[in-house]
Amino acid sequence: MLDADVRNNSVWSFRYFLVNRSEPFSKELAERECKYVVEKRLPEDWRNEAAWAYLRGFLAATEKEAADSRSSNAKRWFIGEFSWLRELLERWGSTAQAATFSLDMVDPADGKEEDEAASKANMRFEGL
Numbered sequence: 001m002l003d004a005d006v007r008n009n010s011v012w013s014f015r016y017f018l019v020n021r022s023e024p025f026s027k028e029l030a031e032r033e034c035k036y037v038v039e040k041r042l043p044e045d046w047r048n049e050a051a052w053a054y055l056r057g058f059l060a061a062t063e064k065e066a067a068d069s070r071s072s073n074a075k076r077w078f079i080g081e082f083s084w085l086r087e088l089l090e091r092w093g094s095t096a097q098a099a100t101f102s103l104d105m106v107d108p109a110d111g112k113e114e115d116e117a118a119s120k121a122n123m124r125f126e127g128l
Contacts, residue, residue: 006044012054020075030058030077034085
């Protein structure tokens with residue numbers, strides 16, 4: 001369903017419901033869903049607020065928030081335990097603080113279309 005409408009909040013909410021009911025909440029579950037969003041869905045549209053909200057639904061900003069969430073229906077994992085994600089977001093954040101757009105922001109050629117790489121770099125510059 002997300003392939004048809006990646007911005008549909010209802011579809012993201014339904015995915016969240018299904019994922020969290022299909023297996024016990026764990027670090028592996030949270031990490032798998034974070035990777036799904038970061039690797040599959042955000043590259044399609046970095047401004048997709050529904051995807052960012054879904055990602056946030058699995059992550060706690062503090063260890064206390066994570067611990068407190070374990071007794072709720074909205075369990076979250078502390079983002080600090082996912083070093084790859086923290087490093088990725090920090091890299092995006094530092095790029096977003098640049099005063100002007102630069103071709104240095106474009107990821108090295110990886111076989112993808114140049115338009116896609118330039119688009120990603122521009123999104124990073126805009127702080128997304």
